[in-house]
Every structure is written in C-alpha cells, then in structure tokens.
Amino acid sequence: MKLQSASRKEIRRIAVGTLVCDGIMVAGLFLLSQFDMGKFDLPRILLGAACGSVIAILNFTILCLTVQIAAEIENKRKMKAKFQLSYNIRLALQAGWVIACFAIPQIHFIAGAAPILFPNVVIFYLNSKNLLMPSTRTASPSDEAEEEQEDRLENFEV
Numbered sequence: 424m425k426l427q428s429a430s431r432k433e434i435r436r437i438a439v440g441t442l443v444c445d446g447i448m449v450a451g452l453f454l455l456s457q458f459d460m461g462k463f464d465l466p467r468i469l470l471g472a473a474c475g476s477v478i479a480i481l482n483f484t485i486l487c488l489t490v491q492i493a494a495e496i497e498n499k500r501k502m503k504a505k506f507q508l509s510y511n512i513r514l515a516l517q518a519g520w521v522i523a524c525f526a527i528p529q530i531h532f533i534a535g536a537a538p539i540l541f542p543n544v545v546i547f548y549l550n551s552k553n554l555l556m557p558s559t560r561t562a563s564p565s566d567e568a569e570e571e572q573e574d575r576l577e578n579f580e581v
Contacts, residue, residue, distance in 0.1 A: 424488060424491060424492060426484070426487060426488065426491070427491060430487040430488075430490075430491065433483075433487065434480065434483060434484055434487060436545070436549070437479075437480060437483050437542045437545055437546070438476075438480050440541065440542070440544070440545030440548065440549075441476050441479055441480060441538060441541040441542060441545060442476065443545075444538070444541040444544055444545065445472045445473075445476055445538060445541070448472060448533075448534065448537055448538075449468055449469070449472060449534070452468055452531075452533070452534065464531065467529060467530060467531040467534070468531045468534040469534075470529060470530055470531070470534075470535075471524060471530040471531040471532070471533075471534030471535030471536075471538075472531075472534045472535070472538060474520075474530065474535060475520065475524070475534065475535045475536060475537065475538030475539060476538045476541070478516065478517065478520045478538070478539060479538045479539050479540075479541055479542050480542070481516070482513050482516060482517060482539070482542070483542050485509060485512070485513055485516075486509065486513065489505060489506060489509035492505060493505045493506055517539050520535070520536070520539065521535075521536045521539070523535075524536045
C-alpha cells in the first residue's frame with residue numbers, strides 16, 4: 424500500500440524532529456562526559472543515534488500504514504485485530520532494538536535506545552504548540568456532542 428500524502432508529511436515532520444532530538448542528545452552526552460559522567464565515544468554514539476532513529480521512524484511509518492489499512496476495514500473486530508497485530512509487531516521491533524543496543528558493543532546503549540522515544544517527544548511538542556492538528560474550523564456544541572457520543576460507542580484500545 425502506498426502512503427497517503429498526509430502520512431508522508433507527518434512522517435517527514437517526525438523524522439526532522441527526531442533528528443533534532445538526536446542532536447540534543449549528542450550534545451547532552453558530550454556535556455555529561457565533560458563532568459566525567461561517561462565516555463564520549465562519537466562513532467558509537469552516532470551509530471546508535473542513526474540506527475535508533477531509523478527504527479523510530481520505521482515504527483511510526485508502520486503505524487501510519489496500519490491506520491490507512493484499518494480505515495478501510497468495515498468490521499470492527501477485524502480492525503481491532505489489525506491494530507493489535509501492528510502494535511505487537513512494533514513493540515517487538517522496539518524491544519529487539521533495545522536488546523541489540525545492549526548486546527552490540529559498537530553501539531552506545533543510551534544513544535541507540537533513546538531515539539525510540541523521540542517521536543513521542545516530537546508529538547508532545549507539536550501538540551503543545553497546537554501544530555499537531557491545526558483547527559480548520561471552530562467546533563460547534565453539536566459537533567462536540569456527536570464526538571462525545573461516538574466516544575461512548577465502544578471501548579477501543581490500541
């Protein structure tokens with residue numbers, strides 16, 4: 424399945440934000456090394472940050488694809504099963520990467536594992552600045568009532 428343009432745009436925003444967080448992380452690790460809190464091994468740190476960021480962006484891309492596919496499924500049970508399978512695969516991918524960061528000595532553990540959290544940081548930042556979902560129209564009370572009613576239809580956890 425091909426990614427929709429809105430998904431590509433969001434993946435691009437998450438990727439840029441993840442790279443910014445990588446830069447902040449590398450700077451933080453450098454500063455910590457100046458106070459004798461760990462060794463600053465630039466090749467290991469960059470390798471961990473690069474690979475961790477690829478895993479994080481891949482994880483977000485899989486999420487976008489799952490949402491696109493699930494949006495076309497009419498049966499709610501099949502949709503929920505699709506989301507659950509995607510969640511399990513993405514969680515296994517992240518866990519496998521963290522284990523690999525620990526097991527492979529050429530990868531700095533923190534620099535490799537931390538980028539998995541960076542898409543969440545980027546989303547929280549964008550949401551705090553109202554850049555995540557800019558409102559295109561003002562919500563009327565009837566819209567809020569409809570959304571509230573839709574939320575009560577069935578508990579759905581991903």
